[in-house]
Amino acid sequence: MTPRNAREPAPAVWITRADPGASETAARAAALGFLPRVLPLLETVDLPVDPGLLAGDGPLAFTSANGVRAFVRLSPRRSGRVYVVGAATAAAARAAGFPDVIEGAGDVEALAGRILADPPVGEVLHASAREPAGDLVGRLASAGRPARIVALYAARDTCPAAPDLEAALASPFILVHSPRAGRRLAGLLAGASARPFVMGLSRACLAPLEGLDLAGLAAPDSPLETDLLNLLASRR
Template sequence: MSLPVIVTRAEPGASETMARLAAMDVTPIASPMLSLARLNVDLPDLSGVQHLVFTSANGVRFFTEASTLRAAKAWCVGPSTAAAAREGGFAAVYEGAGDAAALAADILVALPEGTEGVLHVANEAAAGDLVARLKEGGIPADFLALYETLPADELTPEAEAALAAGPACVLIHSAKAAAAFAWAAGGLDQAVIVAISEAAARPLQSREVAAIHIAEAPNEDALLATLAAVASGL
């Protein structure tokens, strides 16, 4: 793959993605569009928590740093999040297909109505939707924000240079990263966007780009497969 590939996700995920790209004989360009910061919050009483819901690997990382609770079942949105939960010491791990709405639906099917002790751990911007779906389905879930995501003001010089020289592929893992990228980037007429989902790509639809390609499933395996297919056709 001769095209440069710009990685926009936050660390430590950015380095993980770059390692996977290197294994594909790709030389990636790091330009994280988000940074993660721990919130100054006290943990609530977790003694009654039996089900932890994670919609990102970062949620798992921040939780395992803050708490020793591992007996609860970890409900994970996708493969990367499930891998982080297993690495973090959880024995009971459910691995979803990569979509938060689908994860909520899976939980509602698996757990009886009225099940208590369900806690969604994520960044502060994720409050509401998944928990609201669970509550509508009869599960009185709670939400805990342990970290926030902060947008970058600019791309790295290497990423700007690659976009100017073009064409260049841009990997998009989330809508928040896409929004930051759309705001911070200069000309994108030679940018080939490869996004993990339609929702993740949406903030870039207002920008003039060379093309937008969507992964067949909302996980990184599918994202990188789409990248390989796109690059082979350019």
Template sequence: MSRPLLILRPEPGASRTAQAAAALGLAVDCYPLFLTTPIPWTGPEPHFVDAVMFTSANGARLAGPQLDRYRHLPAYAVGEVTAEAVRAAGFAPVHVGTRGVQELAAMIADRGHQWVLHISGRDIRTFDPGDLRVTSASVYASVESGHAADFAPHLVPGGVILIHSPRAGQRLADLVPPPVRATLHIAAISPAALEAAGGGWASGHAAARPDDAALLALAAGLCE
């Protein structure tokens, strides 16, 4: 019997990951630790930037009509899922980076851009922009959802937990006491997300690439 898989990411990502996991034959449960909600934002005048960078699909989905002001600019996205959301928002072309925001920033610079608008959530991980001049616009917030007592029944001994961000890793660490941690396995989308979850787990692993496909491939191996 395979180990159960627990998905912590907010919707709509949780359902998308759950569907892909079920297609791999995994037993799936979802308990989102955050809810995403749009927040008011103001960006620079479009003529002050020459490219737009997205590090989250939620940025493209929740930015609202103000994002239309920048649709004529080349767009860059971390991962194919984010790129799909950016295309759905009306951007073309959309260039995709597969190894995180640092690689994407280097790609943007290599293509000759200098002034970049970064569409993101309110809580973002810092990165080195190099020679880029980056203006960040926080267009959504992730609000904590759930509590320890309600979360506890979802923590099945021997189970595997997916962590999609460092913030989710930190929240998981806050909710799960050490004795319970020792019975659970962690599959994280990045080394930073794994580090944020802290120690004491039965095992902890980071995906080979920071995308859902690599994360689910890792989880499938752990669930066997």
């Protein structure tokens, strides 16, 4: 008998996140037997920042790999303790040359708890997006830990070509990595006949899609890329 996967085409999955993360997700989805369609709904752009705002030798905090990449473009500093939100951001920080990387459990609240459990010396600098996913500085400040935020990059909507968007919307599965991408996707699906199964990195990513006529919505218990891909694999 011919194996099921040998006679059926690989199901397509639309990856909506921005590069370079999109390409990494696509490679992992392909390894799971899916046909990845990379069509980012957002792209990241650097913001004008006075490099002096990044000076100092206190601890750094990053809540995304994009934050790490933006920081290293602006500052030569690679020393001191670095706190990161999860595995992907930790990998980006180590690849950039930071030797002392402390990894959180996948979200801002857990990262704040990790910092407060072993308070570092000095003010924590959160190198962040213009619209961060959570209020890390506020959480630390409420516990008496000095912290400040500097926005290094922003996300903006992309303008996919109509044929590319039509093909992406025909995918039976869609992955969403941020609440903003979820809002953008909700607007596109609201006027389409497609009924995909949408999986988000967290429930917050999927909140804008609730109420739409879809095949389903699901998010992993932890906001980790590996857990999201395991969820995708379970639909194969």
